[in-house]
Structures are given as structure tokens and as C-alpha cells.
Amino acid sequence: MTGSIMDTFFEECEELLEAMDAGLAAIEEGDQDPETVNAVFRAVHSIKGGAGAFGLDDLVAFAHNFETVFDDVRSNKLQLDEKLIQLLFRASDHLSDLVVCARDGGQIDEAHHTVLIAALAEYIDEEEEELVFEPMGMGAAFEPAPLAEVQQETSYDIRFHPLKEMFATGNEPYFLFQALADLGTLSVKLDDSELPGFDAMEDGESYLSWELTLVTGESRSSIEAVFEFVEGLCELSISSEGDDAAEADALAALNAAFGIPLAEDDAAVALPLEQPAPEPVEASAPAEVEAEEVPDSAEDAVVEKAAVAKKDAAKSSGPKPTLRVELDRVDRLINAVGELIINHSMLAQQIANLDASDTRDVETELEGFKNLARDIQEGVMAIRAQPVKPLFQRMARIVREASAATGKTAKLITIGEATEVDKTVIERLADPLTHILRNAVDHGIEAPENRAAAGKDKAGEIRLTAAHRSGSVCIEVKDDGAGLNRKKIRQIAIDKGLIPADAELSDSEIDNLLFMPGFSTAKEISNLSGRGVGLDVVKNAVTALGGRVSISSVPGEGSMFSIILPLTLAVMDGMVVSVAGHTMVVPITAIVETMRGNEDMINNLGSDGTLLSIRGSFVPICDVAGSLGLRTSTTNEPAGVYLLVETENGDRCALAVDDIHDQRQVVIKSLDGVCGNVPGVSAATILGDGKIAMILDPESIVTASSSAAVFDTDRRMNNAIAS
Amino acid sequence: MQLQAETKHTEHSEFVSFTVAGQAFCLQITQIREIRRWQPVTVLPHAPADVLGVMNLRGAVIPIYDLSARFGLQQTEASERNVVIVVSVNDKPVGLLAESVSEIISIDPDDIQETPQVDSRNTMDFIQGIISQNDEMVRIINLNAVISSPEQVSL
Incomplete structure (x- = not known):
């Protein structure tokens, strides 16, 4: 019983800590609204109260000091200056550490604890005299009576x-x-x-x-x-x-x-x-x-x-009323909805196979069933969707700590905090984002003197943006540092034997070398980023979520990481196609246009390059069956159907498949843990007839086939980039 | 109850024996979740020879391995007569293609013999002991060696 009450307390603590961070961030932005200050005060006070009930003395003592300082702030006895705000931030970080310690056990940093308490006490001592007979005010708006x-x-x-x-x-x-x-x-x-x-x-x-x-x-x-x-x-x-x-x-x-x-x-x-x-x-x-x-x-x-x-x-x-539900229950519901959608497509298939003369009425009803199923599915997914705000707030702390450790000044600007993303995605994004942000501070932002020399503001700026973009979520981390040193990256890749010394790489290919396993630019291992693990960890984490990560950079102006993630992990709209006798699914979001193939459209370029002409423009053809190794590539003969897809960096490519069957909603079944990464395939799904179909990843098919044409010598790299 | 079950376990273990490429193998009955008739599977692109593909097991996607190819014997031409033995490795279901299931054998653990050293590393790694049954040799499969971890085996 106590356990479950305590769990509730810690759950609430998390929310309170978020509220506290949000408030502090607002105050740092210059928001002097007494209500904001009050919100932070209440959050700290509630944590203290709860902690007291469970006998978490360290937490209570620290929260008390914190709260006392804040009380002076809200009664306008303490001026919020830069120094105090920084102290409050550190105190809030420490408070959340203490909460974590109380929950999971473990040791707190005693020295840090003492230093912070002392620092807070400094502010308290000055005001103590007044505190005795000064009542707690209702906020700055109210002037105490004479x-x-x-x-x-x-x-x-x-x-x-x-x-x-x-x-x-x-x-x-x-x-x-x-x-x-x-x-x-x-x-x-x-x-x-x-x-x-x-x-x-x-x-x-x-x-x-x-x-x-x-x-x-x-x-x-x-x-x-x-x-x-x-x-x-x-x-x-x-x-x-x-x-x-x-x-x-x-x-x-x-x-x-x-x-x-x-x-x-x-x-x-x-x-x-x-x-x-x-x-x-x-x-x-x-x-x-x-x-x-x-x-x-x-x-x-x-x-x-x-x-x-x-x-x-x-x-x-106040906040909208909410309901606390165990995640398990939601997940069960999501699974059930997934089965419902599979069930619908099975029914549809059975009806299509029926020998009945008139199935129109049934089909109309079935259409209604489909719409309802979709509504339910969207509703259920909305339950799991959460704003990225808490995640971004945590990142603010990462940047604070990283800049303190490196002696650089960096400011995190977050945009699009209200963007909602699946809860699992948010949870699993924390590590890769942490890594990228540490990297940005450690490697991206230059030292203050170098920045001054380059005519930039001494404080570096890191922008963390989240936005919905046509069926996916796009998260970008952009710093205004020096940009990537491509020469150095290339040299390191050659030194480590990741690429042949004479490989001709485009700028973006060089940038993406950073994601290769075993690559780390840090000469000596700093304790921030680069402790043996490289950005390949980031890449793996994002790929595991069905997303992609890429990097772009402008020398002298900074670099940008973009992470593109699917909105939901459960269902998507797909086009069912057949490839060399196999049924496969292509995400609708990737397809720009589809067209029947005929001989006039095919143009040869060089010995084995083929281009498809579409209304006067030419796009490279990529044979899906060939790139998946299902049969030898035959791009000179017209395929049944071409799917025009657009990759993330705007390149177009025509995927050659044999036929299109249907367009339908499919339930995504992760292949993660089933068979690891399969190049060209992002996941699997179960079709109406109970068979499994692969869901293709057009991006990686295109990348694999185009870069294979550029330098076939290093298959390893292609795989690393494609996977 | 627990104790009783354990003592019984040491007295007699039950194994399911089956044939793979004409040889008799067996797995402890507790490792097996179910046995299904072979159905065509969905091929995984770029998969190694011993990974046949994936199968739909009541809404879950499970990988199917060809035991014969895994043991370095000839690849099985899967047909309706073959069976898929669904086992659980690290709590994840995995299907193993075998020619046919023979019988359930009950055996005293003391009767399990150590694998004699022979010069066939491919097979040796996957066998943790042998049993003599009706004058025939039945090989006990070391499941964790066959499927060490799904990720590792795949590519």
C-alpha cells in the first residue's frame, strides 16, 4: 500500500518538477508575473510536503531552503537577477536529482548538496530578520499594510x-x-x-x-x-x-x-x-x-x-482535468485496435472473394466499419501522444551542464514545445537528443574567445525545434558554431579504415560519416560527449523508432541535426505492391505519384544507369526487387508500375515494382528483435490473408542503390548509412 | 509444490524428438511452445541462408530458422509435410523448421551422455548431449547456441 502511494507521489513529483522547470524557464525569459513565481513556489512546496510525509529528510531540508528563497522572491524582497536565477536553476536540477535518489536509491553528491544549501542560505540569511514578522503575501500585486x-x-x-x-x-x-x-x-x-x-x-x-x-x-x-x-x-x-x-x-x-x-x-x-x-x-x-x-x-x-x-x-x-491511466491498459487497447484493423482487411478480402451477386450494401457498411476503426485508432493514438515539452525541458538542463563542464556559454532555444509525439518516441528520444546536444555544446559551439574573433555573440545558441511535417515529426538541433570540419572528418575516416583513401565523397556523404560505428572526432576522450560511443548510437536509436537522422552543416555558421520520426508507431497508410512475386507495402507518405511503365519512358545513361522521363524531366530508376536482392536488376525493361518517391533531401527517384494492388491502412509490426536491421525494409505488417508483408523504406532503398553506383567498393559504408 | 516439481524434474525429463535432414534431434518439452504445420513464410531480403523468413503467429511476427541449414547440413526444401517448432528464446518466440516430429521421450538425466568429440564444429556447437533411444542416437539441441540472440544471427 505504502509502495503505491509512494509511486503516486513520485509520479506527481515528476509533474511538479516539470512545472517548476517550466516556471523557471519563463522567469529566465523575463516573465515577472507573480503567478509564475507562485506556480514554482507551489511546486516546490508540494514536493516538500509529500517528501515530509514519507520521511525523505534530505529532500525536505533542501526543498525547504529552496522554498524559503522563493518565498522571498515572490514577496518581492529578493530581486531576481541573473545570478539568482542561475542558482535557482541549479537548485531545481539538484532537487530533481534528490527526487530520483529517493525513488531509485543511490547516492547524492554530498559536496554539491552542501554547496547549494550554503548558496541558498546566503539569500535566506540576509532576509531572515524581516521574515519573522513579514506575513506570506499573496504576491507582488499586494502591498503589505503599514x-x-x-x-x-x-x-x-x-x-x-x-x-x-x-x-x-x-x-x-x-x-x-x-x-x-x-x-x-x-x-x-x-x-x-x-x-x-x-x-x-x-x-x-x-x-x-x-x-x-x-x-x-x-x-x-x-x-x-x-x-x-x-x-x-x-x-x-x-x-x-x-x-x-x-x-x-x-x-x-x-x-x-x-x-x-x-x-x-x-x-x-x-x-x-x-x-x-x-x-x-x-x-x-x-x-x-x-x-x-x-x-x-x-x-x-x-x-x-x-x-x-x-x-x-x-x-x-488551471490545467485541464486529466486522468491517470496505466500505460499497459492503453497499450492493450492499441493492440486490440491494431487487430481490429487487420480484421477489417481480412473481412474485406473475404467479401471480395465471395461469390455473391451483389455485395454493394455490405461494402458500404464495411466502409463505415473502416471509418469507425480509424476513428478509434486515432483516438487511442491521441492518448499516447504527448507534447515534447517535458523532454525539451530536460534538454535545457543538459545544455546547462554541458556548458558548465566545457566553460562555454550556450543558450538553448526551444521551438514547438507543444508538438505531440507518441510517448514511446519521446522516451526513446531522450538519449539520442542528449547525445546530440552534448555534442553540439562540446564540438559545435566554439570557445568564447574564438566566437568573439569570428564576430559572433559570445554565448552560443542552440535551437531545438519540433514540428509536424506531412505525417511525420521533425526534430532539429541547430547550433551556430563553427560547422563541421569536413577535411578532418574525412581524414579520420580514412585513418580508421572506414573509407578508402581515394573515395570521392560529396559534402553530405562526408557529414554522414559521423554516423558510422567507430567514428569519434574527439582527439582525447572528454567526459562529456565522445566516451567511446559515437553518433552511430544516435542513429541506431532513431532507426529503431522507424526514423531517420541526418546532418547538414555550413562552415562558420553551424551545423544541424534533423531527426525525422513517424507520427505513430502503430498504423500507417500504405500502398500494397508486388515485387518479384512478393507482396510488399510502400508508405503512402513517401509516394509523390504513380504511373504505368512503358518503353518510351526509359532512357539509358551510361552503361547501367537508367532514367525515367516524366513530362520532360528525368529521374533515376531504382529496381526494388534488384536492390532487395530478390532478382537481378533489370532496369532497362519497363516495370509494371513506377512509384515516384521523394527523399528527405529532395531528390526524386522512381521505384520500379511489378504491380499495385491496393491502398490500405496497415498495422506496423516492428522487426526489431525479430531479425535486426534489414536494409531497405523498415518494418513488417500483416495483410488481410494473414500473411506478412514487408514495409519498404524508400529512403534507404534509394540511398543504397544510388551510393552503390557511386562507389561499390565499400559495401560496408552503404549498409551503415542505409540501415 | 515447487520442490516436488523439481525433484520430479531431476527424476525424469521429457524431450520431443524430431528429424532434421534425416538425423534425430530433440528439445526439452518445456522449451517448446507449440508445433505447427509448415506454411509458406515471407522472405526477408538479404537474409542469410538459414533464415527462411518471418511468419505470422497470431498477430506476432516471428522469424523462422532452417535447422538443417543452421547445422551445416543441406537446406530443407520445405513442404506441407514439414513442421515448425515454435520455441521461446529470451522470451521471444522463434520458429524452427524440422522435417517431422517423431515422439516424446522420457529420460533419466543420468542417461544423457556427453557429446563425443568429432570433427564437425558446425554441428558440435549446437549439441549439448546425446541420448540413446531404441538403439538410435538422439541429439539434444543447445537452443541458446542455435539462437544466441536474434539480432546477432540475422546479418
């Missing part, structure tokens, strides 16, 4: 009714009351009038309310601050005799809003008119000490209205 006035004691009547959700989140009224008692003299009265009979009582429902009377010198806002963490989880009304003036103002504000003039002195009317504040109670709070007579009922109504308004505001701006 000291002299605050010292006067006021009696507040607080009515507090927790909703059942409050208990579900582990909040305990007792602690709230305790916190109130710290503010002044508190008397508590339990209201159990709502308590039904024992039989009618429902499990988990909240029936109790409390009426509290607090005599304190503190301001109203400090009382509200006590309830800040249960905001929206309880019904709360706070009123006081001393509040009457404030209530009158608020009432005036409301009346003014409704166009009812109120006989009051000028100041009181002017104030609400000037600021039609959404929270009239707070806006007029400084005037609270002036006492005036207002009927009780009216007063309560106003407070409650304000509270409701506030709650609504919180609701509309």
Missing part, C-alpha cells in the same frame, strides 16, 4: 468547510488550524450539523465544517495565505469587524459594477471605480482597520461571491 496599522489586533470570523477533494490530496485541517494558531489567539468550533445518520454516511464524503475565531495583529492576507494550498478544495469565508470598511468598498465595487450608486464618501466610491479589480476584497484590504457598520448578511455574501469568483478564475486558468 506596520503600525497591522499591529492592531482584529478579530476574524472564519468559516471553513473542506470539500472531500481536500482530504484526497492529503491536506489535514488540523495543520491549517495550527498555522492559524501561530498567528494569534484561535478558538475553534466544530459544526457537525451536516453530519447525516450513520447509515446515510458515505465513505470519503466531507460533512464537517469549522467556525474559527482568530484574534490577531496579522493582516487578512496572512490568514488567506494559510489556506493558499487548499484553495479550491474548500469553502472558505473570512470576515471581521475590522473588515467592514473593506467590505463596504467591495460592496461598492460590486454595486458600481451593477450600476447602483452607493451613498458613501468620495474616496470609497472612487477607489473601486478606478480599479474594477477582480478581487475587490484584496484590492481594498489596506483600508481594513477603519470600522463601519454594514449588515452581516451582505458582508458574507460579498466575501463568498469574491471567493467563488476567485475559484472560477483558478479553474479557468
Whole structure:
């Protein structure tokens, strides 16, 4: 039981840490919105609270320091300067390390821990004196009342009714009351009038309310601050005799809003008119000490209205309601939908084979079935789709650490954080992206003095972009460094025996040498990138996801890695073709055009090159059967059908196949772990007749065949690049 | 229960024997998931000779190996009469093509003999012992050697 609660806590921690990072990033961007600061504060506080419940003392202690500093920030006692923001970032990184340590066990970096606590303490110490009697403010917008006035004691009547959700989140009224008692003299009265009979009582429902009377010198806002963490989880009304003036103002504000003039002195009317504040109670709070007579009922109504308004505001701006579901369940659903789609194509095939005279009605219904299946499939995939934002946020940390370790300054700019990608893809992208970003900082961005010499800004810039592009997801990492040193890369490849010394390679071929196994440009092994593993690891990881990675570079301006990934890992639209007697599937997204072959279209070029003429332009022909080794290549004879495909770098190529059968949705079955990488094939699928068909990867077929023509000598490299 | 099963296990092990290229082989019955009639498989491009292709096993794509070719014997001309023995290696199903399944033999582990050294490395690596059954020699296949890891074997 404890285990599962703890799991929930750690799951929540992950979300909170994400929220914290997002907030910090926004603050770094110059967002000084008190709500942002509050969000971070709440995140840290919630982690601290949860950690306390599980006795994770290290975590609590650190979170407490962190939180204290942040509390000063949000009450505007600490100015957020560059230095402090950097410290907060480091603290947030460390906090997530601590969470991971608490979850998985393992050692924390004691020295680092102590240094950070000390650094945070520096900020706290300066402010400690004030902290003692400065109440927790509601944010920067609110100016604390002058000291002299605050010292006067006021009696507040607080009515507090927790909703059942409050208990579900582990909040305990007792602690709230305790916190109130710290503010002044508190008397508590339990209201159990709502308590039904024992039989009618429902499990988990909240029936109790409390009426509290607090005599304190503190301001109203400090009382509200006590309830800040249960905001929206309880019904709360706070009123006081001393509040009457404030209530009158608020009432005036409301009346003014409704166009009812109120006989009051000028100041009181002017104030609400000037600021039609959404929270009239707070806006007029400084005037609270002036006492005036207002009927009780009216007063309560106003407070409650304000509270409701506030709650609504919180609701509309808060996150959408979500449902936590085990991944297993979603995956089972996805599998079932996959089978459903296979089942549909089997049915369609059976009906086509039927001897019935009129199958039109059935086919119409079947079409409806297909559409429904597709809807379900899209819906299910949408469940798995998640924005890349958390992943990108983690990358910000990688860049921070990498630049600290290399003594370079690099800034990560993320674009398209809201792009949604399959959860598995996101998870499996973390490692390759980390690798690429470390590389970008370590090898891409130049040292500050070199940058200055080249007339660039001292701080390097790395752009991490995610975008949807025609059925796939494109993720790019672009740095503004020196670009690739092609001469050096070529030399290393020759030295390591990866290419023959006289190989003629185009620029892009040289760039792609980086992805070959056993290639690493770092002369000495730095502890950042280049610890024996090269970019081939990145390539393998991306290929395993059915994606492609490529690199391009402009000397002096930087280099760019692009990763192209399929949107879903489960289903795609494919064209069913036959190749040398085998049924195969070509992804629709790759096909630009299809055409029947005839002899007039074929043109020879050189001894064995053939080009297909399409409306006056010529594109190379690639025989699929030949490139898969299913029969010897015969490109001079017209094939049944040509599929015009466009590769990632814009080259066009005509794939020669024997025939086209059908266009349909196919369920992708990974060959990963079944037979490793098969050149030219990206995955397999199961057809309507229960047979397996290979899903072709046009990109790798084209690359393999064109580069084979360029230098057949090194088959190894072709395979490395193609796979 | 566990203990009982184990003691029983040491008393008698059950093996399924089958023929591959005219020779008798066997696998422990617990290693076998099912036995299916041969059906044409989907050929994998660029696959080595002993990988016949992939087959659809209730929605899963599983690789099929030709045991005969794997042992360095002649390649099997697969037909309707042949069988595919589905085994589980590292929790992944893998199909092995054999000529035909013969019988289930129950044997005392003490009766398993060590493989005598012969000069046929290709076969030797895959055999972990031999059993004498009705005056015939039955070779026990070392499954992990035959399919060390699917990735490794493929290319």
C-alpha cells in the first residue's frame, strides 16, 4: 500500500518538477508575473510536503531552503537577477536529482548538496530578520499594510468547510488550524450539523465544517495565505469587524459594477471605480482597520461571491482535468485496435472473394466499419501522444551542464514545445537528443574567445525545434558554431579504415560519416560527449523508432541535426505492391505519384544507369526487387508500375515494382528483435490473408542503390548509412 | 509444490524428438511452445541462408530458422509435410523448421551422455548431449547456441 502511494507521489513529483522547470524557464525569459513565481513556489512546496510525509529528510531540508528563497522572491524582497536565477536553476536540477535518489536509491553528491544549501542560505540569511514578522503575501500585486496599522489586533470570523477533494490530496485541517494558531489567539468550533445518520454516511464524503475565531495583529492576507494550498478544495469565508470598511468598498465595487450608486464618501466610491479589480476584497484590504457598520448578511455574501469568483478564475486558468491511466491498459487497447484493423482487411478480402451477386450494401457498411476503426485508432493514438515539452525541458538542463563542464556559454532555444509525439518516441528520444546536444555544446559551439574573433555573440545558441511535417515529426538541433570540419572528418575516416583513401565523397556523404560505428572526432576522450560511443548510437536509436537522422552543416555558421520520426508507431497508410512475386507495402507518405511503365519512358545513361522521363524531366530508376536482392536488376525493361518517391533531401527517384494492388491502412509490426536491421525494409505488417508483408523504406532503398553506383567498393559504408 | 516439481524434474525429463535432414534431434518439452504445420513464410531480403523468413503467429511476427541449414547440413526444401517448432528464446518466440516430429521421450538425466568429440564444429556447437533411444542416437539441441540472440544471427 505504502509502495503505491509512494509511486503516486513520485509520479506527481515528476509533474511538479516539470512545472517548476517550466516556471523557471519563463522567469529566465523575463516573465515577472507573480503567478509564475507562485506556480514554482507551489511546486516546490508540494514536493516538500509529500517528501515530509514519507520521511525523505534530505529532500525536505533542501526543498525547504529552496522554498524559503522563493518565498522571498515572490514577496518581492529578493530581486531576481541573473545570478539568482542561475542558482535557482541549479537548485531545481539538484532537487530533481534528490527526487530520483529517493525513488531509485543511490547516492547524492554530498559536496554539491552542501554547496547549494550554503548558496541558498546566503539569500535566506540576509532576509531572515524581516521574515519573522513579514506575513506570506499573496504576491507582488499586494502591498503589505503599514506596520503600525497591522499591529492592531482584529478579530476574524472564519468559516471553513473542506470539500472531500481536500482530504484526497492529503491536506489535514488540523495543520491549517495550527498555522492559524501561530498567528494569534484561535478558538475553534466544530459544526457537525451536516453530519447525516450513520447509515446515510458515505465513505470519503466531507460533512464537517469549522467556525474559527482568530484574534490577531496579522493582516487578512496572512490568514488567506494559510489556506493558499487548499484553495479550491474548500469553502472558505473570512470576515471581521475590522473588515467592514473593506467590505463596504467591495460592496461598492460590486454595486458600481451593477450600476447602483452607493451613498458613501468620495474616496470609497472612487477607489473601486478606478480599479474594477477582480478581487475587490484584496484590492481594498489596506483600508481594513477603519470600522463601519454594514449588515452581516451582505458582508458574507460579498466575501463568498469574491471567493467563488476567485475559484472560477483558478479553474479557468488551471490545467485541464486529466486522468491517470496505466500505460499497459492503453497499450492493450492499441493492440486490440491494431487487430481490429487487420480484421477489417481480412473481412474485406473475404467479401471480395465471395461469390455473391451483389455485395454493394455490405461494402458500404464495411466502409463505415473502416471509418469507425480509424476513428478509434486515432483516438487511442491521441492518448499516447504527448507534447515534447517535458523532454525539451530536460534538454535545457543538459545544455546547462554541458556548458558548465566545457566553460562555454550556450543558450538553448526551444521551438514547438507543444508538438505531440507518441510517448514511446519521446522516451526513446531522450538519449539520442542528449547525445546530440552534448555534442553540439562540446564540438559545435566554439570557445568564447574564438566566437568573439569570428564576430559572433559570445554565448552560443542552440535551437531545438519540433514540428509536424506531412505525417511525420521533425526534430532539429541547430547550433551556430563553427560547422563541421569536413577535411578532418574525412581524414579520420580514412585513418580508421572506414573509407578508402581515394573515395570521392560529396559534402553530405562526408557529414554522414559521423554516423558510422567507430567514428569519434574527439582527439582525447572528454567526459562529456565522445566516451567511446559515437553518433552511430544516435542513429541506431532513431532507426529503431522507424526514423531517420541526418546532418547538414555550413562552415562558420553551424551545423544541424534533423531527426525525422513517424507520427505513430502503430498504423500507417500504405500502398500494397508486388515485387518479384512478393507482396510488399510502400508508405503512402513517401509516394509523390504513380504511373504505368512503358518503353518510351526509359532512357539509358551510361552503361547501367537508367532514367525515367516524366513530362520532360528525368529521374533515376531504382529496381526494388534488384536492390532487395530478390532478382537481378533489370532496369532497362519497363516495370509494371513506377512509384515516384521523394527523399528527405529532395531528390526524386522512381521505384520500379511489378504491380499495385491496393491502398490500405496497415498495422506496423516492428522487426526489431525479430531479425535486426534489414536494409531497405523498415518494418513488417500483416495483410488481410494473414500473411506478412514487408514495409519498404524508400529512403534507404534509394540511398543504397544510388551510393552503390557511386562507389561499390565499400559495401560496408552503404549498409551503415542505409540501415 | 515447487520442490516436488523439481525433484520430479531431476527424476525424469521429457524431450520431443524430431528429424532434421534425416538425423534425430530433440528439445526439452518445456522449451517448446507449440508445433505447427509448415506454411509458406515471407522472405526477408538479404537474409542469410538459414533464415527462411518471418511468419505470422497470431498477430506476432516471428522469424523462422532452417535447422538443417543452421547445422551445416543441406537446406530443407520445405513442404506441407514439414513442421515448425515454435520455441521461446529470451522470451521471444522463434520458429524452427524440422522435417517431422517423431515422439516424446522420457529420460533419466543420468542417461544423457556427453557429446563425443568429432570433427564437425558446425554441428558440435549446437549439441549439448546425446541420448540413446531404441538403439538410435538422439541429439539434444543447445537452443541458446542455435539462437544466441536474434539480432546477432540475422546479418
